[in-house]
Amino acid sequence: MTALFRLDPRLAADTAVVTDWPLCRVLVMNDSRYPWLILVPRRANMIEIFDLEQGDRAELIDEIAKASARLKTWAHADKINVGALGNVVPQLHIHIVARKRDDPAGAAPIWGVGDPIKYADQDLTRVVSELTAAFK
């Protein structure tokens, strides 16, 4: 029997679902400081990028490219940061973060800097709705 994909409960708690693409579940971080997506390949027991089969890897980087381009446009960003860290949550997940020159982290990465500021409920609903339209 093939093991079933199940989203890590910590990722689920910190995010809202935007959409499912062929490989990845697309999530938005509930952190109003940055437009910040998480892509999670819907495959069981993946930790490192090299755990994915070659076809899935090619699909992953195409979905990273698509998410990066669309997020950059949607957020009017200057630069996209991409990261696969997994120091806290081992399930393979890719951060896609829209950065602006004047954002709170400056030239530094955003991970581990300061604390998340959750969206107000109606703002999260609006962001998810806009991203779902832009990303489907």
Place this chain on the structure above:
Amino acid sequence: MTALFRLDPRLAADTAVVTDWPLCRVLVMNDSRYPWLILVPRRANMIEIFDLEQGDRAELIDEIAKASARLKTWAHADKINVGALGNVVPQLHIHIVARKRDDPAGAAPIWGVGDPIKYADQDLTRVVSELTAAFK
């Protein structure tokens, strides 16, 4: 005329060359705190992953997977961190960092934490030699 690839001088100053793979130049950061590689696609004027053509993207993620697996083995690491940031040096480059549970950054990312500690000359020569053998 096709624009020629030229390694950003800041990346060149902070690294030593390990080898060239079909797409990327493989560099090692001159920072003895972490086993830390940089992959630079040898294409001119690339900033974001979505600037690469689809075939180059597929090659890039295969080279990321190969570098991650080999670095994890070589460094006896617990986890690999992968990042494409570009907040300081815009030329597209991918960090591949071997992490251990007891390393100085703990669960945090390594970027922007503390200052680099350069290898002694003979140590850098040894590291480059070992990596070149493991990565060619």
